[in-house]
Amino acid sequence: MSRAGIEAGMSTSPRESIAIIDFGSQYSQLIARRIRENHVFCEIFAPSVRADQLRERGVRGVILTGGPMSTYDGAAPQADPAIFSLGVPILGICYGMQLTCQALGGSVGAAESREYGRVRLHVARAESILAHLPTETSVWMSHGDCVTRISDDFIPLARTENCPVAAVRHRDRPLFGVQFHPEVTHTPLGSQLLRNFAYEICGCRGDWSTGNIIADAVERVRRQVGPDARVICGLSGGVDSSVTAALLQRAIGDRLVCIYVDNGLMRRGETDLVDATFRGHFGVHLRIANAGDRFLSALAGVTDPQQKRRIIGREFIEVFRDEARRIDGARFLAQGTIYPDVIESGHGPGGVTAAIKAHHNVGGLPAELGFELVEPLRNLFKDEVRQIGEALGLHEDMVWRHPFPGPGLAVRIMGEITPQRLELLRAADEILLEEIAARGWYRKIAQAFTVLVPVESVGVMGDGRSYEGQSLIVLRMVETSDFMTADWVRIDHELLAAASNRIINEVRGVNRVAYDVSSKPPSTIEWQ
Numbered sequence: 001m002s003r004a005g006i007e008a009g010m011s012t013s014p015r016e017s018i019a020i021i022d023f024g025s026q027y028s029q030l031i032a033r034r035i036r037e038n039h040v041f042c043e044i045f046a047p048s049v050r051a052d053q054l055r056e057r058g059v060r061g062v063i064l065t066g067g068p069m070s071t072y073d074g075a076a077p078q079a080d081p082a083i084f085s086l087g088v089p090i091l092g093i094c095y096g097m098q099l100t101c102q103a104l105g106g107s108v109g110a111a112e113s114r115e116y117g118r119v120r121l122h123v124a125r126a127e128s129i130l131a132h133l134p135t136e137t138s139v140w141m142s143h144g145d146c147v148t149r150i151s152d153d154f155i156p157l158a159r160t161e162n163c164p165v166a167a168v169r170h171r172d173r174p175l176f177g178v179q180f181h182p183e184v185t186h187t188p189l190g191s192q193l194l195r196n197f198a199y200e201i202c203g204c205r206g207d208w209s210t211g212n213i214i215a216d217a218v219e220r221v222r223r224q225v226g227p228d229a230r231v232i233c234g235l236s237g238g239v240d241s242s243v244t245a246a247l248l249q250r251a252i253g254d255r256l257v258c259i260y261v262d263n264g265l266m267r268r269g270e271t272d273l274v275d276a277t278f279r280g281h282f283g284v285h286l287r288i289a290n291a292g293d294r295f296l297s298a299l300a301g302v303t304d305p306q307q308k309r310r311i312i313g314r315e316f317i318e319v320f321r322d323e324a325r326r327i328d329g330a331r332f333l334a335q336g337t338i339y340p341d342v343i344e345s346g347h348g349p350g351g352v353t354a355a356i357k358a359h360h361n362v363g364g365l366p367a368e369l370g371f372e373l374v375e376p377l378r379n380l381f382k383d384e385v386r387q388i389g390e391a392l393g394l395h396e397d398m399v400w401r402h403p404f405p406g407p408g409l410a411v412r413i414m415g416e417i418t419p420q421r422l423e424l425l426r427a428a429d430e431i432l433l434e435e436i437a438a439r440g441w442y443r444k445i446a447q448a449f450t451v452l453v454p455v456e457s458v459g460v461m462g463d464g465r466s467y468e469g470q471s472l473i474v475l476r477m478v479e480t481s482d483f484m485t486a487d488w489v490r491i492d493h494e495l496l497a498a499a500s501n502r503i504i505n506e507v508r509g510v511n512r513v514a515y516d517v518s519s520k521p522p523s524t525i526e527w528q
């Protein structure tokens, strides 16, 4: 990725914002989403971020997250001490509260009794961060350490049975801490607490609205691309690339050219939908590369899943490059990178965004293609991407689509990929999705699909036992919030029955249907 691309994706917006310093909490992204749900922009940083970097960005407040270490452990991540003198309000959560109290003269140690799960909070002073809270409420705890002593500069605000200092504030400075987790839904009044912090304490007014997000992104794209250059956008039909294209169209109109590579491994109707949406509805310059034959010949005889992925990746780049070469004056490439991708790969502002985890959905076209990247969704969470997609006029079927892997149906056909197997899988897949939609399950499922397992199991067809050419179709439906862990959906049995009957009756070559009841880990979502 070019440096310019990174800078352009950075928030240089004058809008009010809150910095979240991530000490390794599993909830850091959740904190950010809660703040943004309250219409305040925020960004996640690694502990190495310095106070002067935050000052430069004009942050209105700082949140220090929880973390798995003990603050008194020598190797534990620390915040730049100058952050406590920045003058902007600071809210420490769990580890973040312990760090704050420790940095200002208090002590932290192992709790006499650890607390995990729902706990009663007794509020002694319903003020500042705890304003509008009742004297008793339930909160979510997850800690083995606690603040064992606070300096005289701090005032305790609340306690639980096993945690005498469950919330604090500094007497004179805008420093606050809570031992519990306001960001999780198991703390019912947590959102009120975060709102108190953002609005009443940091003085935010809430300017992070759909309209402003679009206006900011459009402005930034125009600034980056200038008045003449053209931008290429690789459309996959997924939510992120579709919203990117719709946004680019808003920003630069017909200087956008979209390329859609039909690799022959798509679901039924996929290419037509992209065509109808973008060429038909938005009037976008869309080039469809019909490269199915090329991909299928390259995949002939290949059964190893990683080899399939490599071939598909290589062919994609070549087909894309050939198409892109035919577009005059294109210097930029638009990509649908979204904020979790940025955080997970640690490529954030000034390299100090927290790196949470690497994920194979991150990636895209190689830098050697020589384009400067335009990434207008770089600061956005998926729910924000969907909101702006709807506001830009994308149909809700497009905006709420389940993710679909780059290698498409190739990783859902065990063994060799042939045109017959692809057709069979497309037919089964279409039936499953129809049944899901008809019964109102689509939005309750994160991802649903069918897998073709071409092993011959016995069946009774007509009067005899039949083995020949009969395959197993597996239904996979999962729920997950981040695709890192997932569980199988406790789906309505009637839906299973209807999908199974229809697949066996309507799809030639299938005599058995099974439902996959494995969670991730240890299984993955895809079968290959």
Ligand code: XMP
Binding pocket: 309, 360, 361, 403, 404, 405, 406, 407, 411, 447, 483, 520, 523, 524, 525, 526, 527, 528
């Ligand atoms: P797994 O199977 O690893 O999938 O649990 C997690 C998410 O990633 C998608 N996936 C892929 N996406 N290229 C992609 O672009 C791939 O090779 C690939 N493999 C899995 C999968 O559909 C799920 O959403």
